Amino acid sequence: MKTMKCNQLGGACDIQFHANTFEEIAEISKQHGMEMFQKKDQAHLNAMNEMQALMKDPGAMKAWFESKRKEFNALPED
Ligand SMILES: [Zn+2]
Numbered sequence: 001m002k003t004m005k006c007n008q009l010g011g012a013c014d015i016q017f018h019a020n021t022f023e024e025i026a027e028i029s030k031q032h033g034m035e036m037f038q039k040k041d042q043a044h045l046n047a048m049n050e051m052q053a054l055m056k057d058p059g060a061m062k063a064w065f066e067s068k069r070k071e072f073n074a075l076p077e078d
Contacts, residue, residue, distance in 0.1 A: 002075045006032060009068060010051045012043035022072040026065075 036044035
């Protein structure tokens with residue numbers, strides 16, 4: 001398992017996610033983001049606005065995703 005924090009994955013808090021693959025941690029992070037969105041957590045809403053701005057440019061989004069994947073892959077196993 002590897003660990004990344006919400007704010008390392010485009011979020012806004014220090015909560016830790018644990019997963020074996022980047023796809024898995026991206027999914028957990030997404031679900032956490034949706035939960036925070038429903039709670040109208042302002043810090044996460046701001047972070048999501050930034051992500052949405054990034055998503056308007058598919059190339060930039062892909063580059064962001066790949067840099068996060070590399071970051072994840074470079075992490076030591078817990
Ligand atoms: Zn968070």
